[in-house]
Amino acid sequence: MDIVAVSNSNVLDYLNDPSPRTLGRSALEWLDQLQKPTIIRVAGRDRSRTRAMATLLHGNEPSGLFALHRWLLEQHTPDVNMLFLLGGVYPAKIPPMLSLRQLSEGRDLNRCFKEPFEGEEGAIAKAMLAELHKVKPECLLDVHNTSGTGPSFAVTITNDAAHQALTSLFTDRLIMTDLRLGALMEYSEQEVPTVTIECGGSQDDQAHQLAYEGLVRYASRPDVLSLEKAEWDVEVLRNxxxxxxxxxxxxxxxxxxxxxxxxxxxxxxxxxxxxxxxxxxxxxxxxxxxxxxxxxxxxxxxxxxxxxxxxxxxxxxxxxxxxxxxxxxxxxxxxxxxxxxxxxxxxxxxx
Ligand SMILES: [Zn+2]
Known part of the structure; x- marks a missing residue:
């Protein structure tokens, strides 16, 4: 057992190939059962590779959670191993559930993926990064909702074919930015292609549906990092x-x-x-x-x-x-x- 796994066990919970009867009847019931930020691992057909998806880094942005819950209930076998990271379980659980971006006394988790990893959110961010480092996924998505309504888009700090291909699983707009805020995508980018997906408004059924359909494509395709000619063109908006x-x-x-x-x-x-x-x-x-x-x-x-x-x-x-x-x-x-x-x-x- 390595030191990383020991220290992470205090910060994160782990679920391996969860069966439908452990998932509650709804995403809210499942969230009610979760006690900590949680790692969910699902074995794929090709067990030599892993794709990762983080979501709920903001506790009031539920599309990724809803998509994951539905996908787990349906018991898909993904093409490769899947690693899911549910970040903001603590703020999301505070009643009324899924209404708080972060704890009132806490920090924005998606600004904590950088040194010095202070406080509770810093510890969660550090543990999530250690998990990614250990598993070495071939790519990482971070699924969010926008405030208000509005269409979906993706955000990245790198614009190449792999990032456009990941974007095209969900949406046809990619915003490339040089701004650095301490978001998950900035830190993980050092090791693995990472794209943030903004599904649209947190109250929009369309946004939940987009997150689900994107996840199905992400988990089922043999290759998610090459752009095929048939793929929609991704519009890139820079800085x-x-x-x-x-x-x-x-x-x-x-x-x-x-x-x-x-x-x-x-x-x-x-x-x-x-x-x-x-x-x-x-x-x-x-x-x-x-x-x-x-x-x-x-x-x-x-x-x-x-x-x-x-x-x-x-x-x-x-x-x-x-x-x-x-x-x-x-x-x-x-x-x-x-x-x-x-x-x-x-x-x-x-x-
Ligand atoms: Zn967000």
Whole structure:
């Protein structure tokens, strides 16, 4: 027995080829039974290789859990061994289940996959990485949901055929980013091709279905790392900027500005996700403070807003044709996280 396995046994639980009667009647019943972040191993036809999938790193993003539960109940025999890592079991179990991204006193687990691995989340991240290091999977997926609704996409720090092939199992959009946040995909990428899958909204049946169908393809195909000609083309969006509100700015989502907010966006702006917005299409209305209420964050620094937006008669227009995505209509997320991400209409970076 090696030291890694001993120390991991305190942090993680293990299930091997779980039988349907141990899985509860529903994913929620199963989650109720889980006591710790859990590793699930399922033996494949080819036992010399393993594919890995992490999910539930955020406790309120259930598509991957639902997909895994359904897939396990159906007792598929995967083409190769499968290793599943359920990360955020603790926040996910707090009632009402699947409503908390992280423990209120804890850290975001998907920011903890880097030294020094402090605190409970750091220990979980470290144990998950040790598990991956031991098993040496041929690839790794990390399955999430977006906040709000909106279409699916994948995120990676590397763009090559293997990453596009993994993406195409689930979706046809791949965002490549140089930003480093301590996410699982950044750390594991040193050893194995890794793609984050954002299935769409956590309340969307479509997102749960996409996670399930993607998992079936991921587990059943003999080769998931080569792009076949018949595969859909994957659209690659490179190094998006984050468009944020400055801390003191106010925002409203209304069909017409009330005059009380620094920025007014239409309530249906989510429909613009991944569509092209041309320089003569208004995105919303800006108050007297103008563009000073917005920040565009590129490579961890603030960029020149004039290259992103222009204001004409109180309306805000893109300075050049852009593609925006992860657009939120939740004012809390708009204030605490960001309004949306954007690249040029061609998918190239704006800066
Ligand atoms: Zn997430």
């Amino acid at each position: 998006p900027i984050r468009v944020e509100l400055v801390p003191e700015a106010t925002i409203e989502y209304l069909p017409e500005p009330s005059g009380r907010a620094d920025l007014t966006l239409p309530p249906d702006i989510e429909h613009r996700n991944f569509g092209i917005v041309s320089p003569n299409e208004p995105l919303g209305w800006i108050g007297k403070k103008g563009l000073s209420v917005l920040n565009a964050i590129g490579h961890n620094r603030t960029e020149n807003m004039g290259q992103v937006f222009q204001v004409r008669e109180g309306q805000i227009f893109p300075a050049q044709a852009i593609k925006a995505f992860m657009i939120t209509t939740n004012p809390v997320i708009a204030k605490s996280d960001c309004l949306f991400y954007a690249v040029k209409a061609t998918g190239e970076p704006i800066f």
